[in-house]
Amino acid sequence: MRKVKVELGSNSYEVYIGSGLLAQTGRWLRESGFSGKLVIITDPTVNRLYGEALKQSLTKEDFSVVTLQVPEGEEQKSLETAGRLYHELTSSNAERTTPILALGGGVIGDLTGFVAATYLRGVPLVQIPTTLLAQVDSSIGGKVAVDHGQLKNMVGVFYQPRLVIADTDTLRTLPTEELANGLAEVIKSAAIRDNKFFAFIEKNTDKIKALDEKVLEEIVFQSAKIKAEVVEKDERDLGLRNILNYGHTIGHAIESASDFKTEHGGAVAIGMLAAAKISNKMGILDKNELVRLNNVIEKAGLPTEMPNLNVEKIMQTMKHDKKVLRDKIRFVLLKSIGSAFITDEVSPSLVERVLGGDEET
Numbered sequence: 080m081r082k083v084k085v086e087l088g089s090n091s092y093e094v095y096i097g098s099g100l101l102a103q104t105g106r107w108l109r110e111s112g113f114s115g116k117l118v119i120i121t122d123p124t125v126n127r128l129y130g131e132a133l134k135q136s137l138t139k140e141d142f143s144v145v146t147l148q149v150p151e152g153e154e155q156k157s158l159e160t161a162g163r164l165y166h167e168l169t170s171s172n173a174e175r176t177t178p179i180l181a182l183g184g185g186v187i188g189d190l191t192g193f194v195a196a197t198y199l200r201g202v203p204l205v206q207i208p209t210t211l212l213a214q215v216d217s218s219i220g221g222k223v224a225v226d227h228g229q230l231k232n233m234v235g236v237f238y239q240p241r242l243v244i245a246d247t248d249t250l251r252t253l254p255t256e257e258l259a260n261g262l263a264e265v266i267k268s269a270a271i272r273d274n275k276f277f278a279f280i281e282k283n284t285d286k287i288k289a290l291d292e293k294v295l296e297e298i299v300f301q302s303a304k305i306k307a308e309v310v311e312k313d314e315r316d317l318g319l320r321n322i323l324n325y326g327h328t329i330g331h332a333i334e335s336a337s338d339f340k341t342e343h344g345g346a347v348a349i350g351m352l353a354a355a356k357i358s359n360k361m362g363i364l365d366k367n368e369l370v371r372l373n374n375v376i377e378k379a380g381l382p383t384e385m386p387n388l389n390v391e392k393i394m395q396t397m398k399h400d401k402k403v404l405r406d407k408i409r410f411v412l413l414k415s416i417g418s419a420f421i422t423d424e425v426s427p428s429l430v431e432r433v434l435g436g437d438e439e440t
């Protein structure tokens with residue numbers, strides 16, 4: 080097992096990463112000082128696959144376990160579902176000291192985190208992420224939220240978990256597209272912060288796709304370490320943490336302009352490449368680095384070509400995105416693989432040219 084410490088003063092916690100961790104969860108929670116009742120919030124698929132194993136590990140340590148289920152899908156990240164969960168928590172006599180365990184992907188993690196942060200003004204939260212995206216990204220850093228109206232993550236708070244347990248065995252049952260969504264975030268982490276890790280991904284893409292145990296542990300560990308380090312420097316997302324949005328400014332606009340027919344991972348991959356092309360055209364990023372990024376994305380099975388979408392629509396969506404500051408679109412660009420910076424000095428016409436395919440790699 081590998082451990083990453085997230086140093087946030089009195090809100091510090093550890094991320095445990097490795098194989099076979101679900102079975103040890105009861106012991107760790109006992110050692111963390113918890114006893115009595117625990118609530119697991121999960122979805123039906125994850126509950127069917129991992130609910131029983133987690134429950135066994137907890138009951139073995141004499142915890143009494145209540146499991147609450149939420150249907151799958153982003154639409155469950157809502158105030159309505161949160162309201163239903165508050166009701167069920169009250170009916171289960173969950174108290175101020177009752178820990179809530181988020182067992183699932185980013186949807187369960189964000190929703191459960193929001194509920195844990197607000198129920199009785201905050202109860203202990205433990206994240207048990209089961210998608211690659213949740214293990215490398217959403218379970219770490221304390222951003223918890225629900226969507227509201229058309230706006231994603233509109234209502235939320237910063238609320239750090241007490242512990243994150245990322246059992247890499249759970250990744251074996253992930254559908255291919257969910258693995259790809261996580262891989263895009265793994266590539267992003269390396270691209271913005273760690274050239275050595277990027278080289279590891281370049282060398283081991285086949286092993287990643289074959290779910291090699293040691294390689295999976297390594298990519299989750301390295302990505303979690305990068306996320307932790309960035310969050311430690313900017314917990315409240317006022318500066319540096321923005322670099323985690325690399326590929327997401329254009330990516331979100333592509334998702335939205337395609338009516339969410341383009342998967343998140345694919346959209347982020349295309350967004351990363353577009354941002355790298357912009358960096359190259361501005362004379363900041365060497366062509367060889369752009370080619371490396373293109374190749375690793377391709378090898379990972381993620382798209383490298385812009386889908387056939389209306390460029391004007393993508394530009395409009397970006398302008399409405401929350402990453403726009405005083406009418407300027409905020410971009411994360413690359414200086415080299417492993418080094419990113421934030422700027423709002425990108426000319427819209429260059430973005431349009433890159434999105435329109437006029438600027439080839």
Ligand SMILES: NC(=O)c1ccc[n+]([C@@H]2O[C@H](COP(=O)([O-])OP(=O)(O)OC[C@H]3O[C@@H](n4cnc5c(N)ncnc54)[C@H](O)[C@@H]3O)[C@@H](O)[C@H]2O)c1
Pocket residue numbers: 122124125128151152153156183184185186187189209210211212213216217218219220221222223231232249250251252253254257260
């Ligand atoms: N809080 C943050 O910092 C942060 C960062 C990035 C993304 N997010 C949020 O994360 C969400 C997306 O999360 P996601 O990509 O994990 O998707 P998800 O939570 O919707 O999970 C995807 C699907 O995978 C299934 N699943 C989960 N684990 C599985 C497993 N081990 N085996 C088989 N199936 C499994 C789930 O049932 C679900 O159907 C979005 O709402 C996004 O806003 C939050």
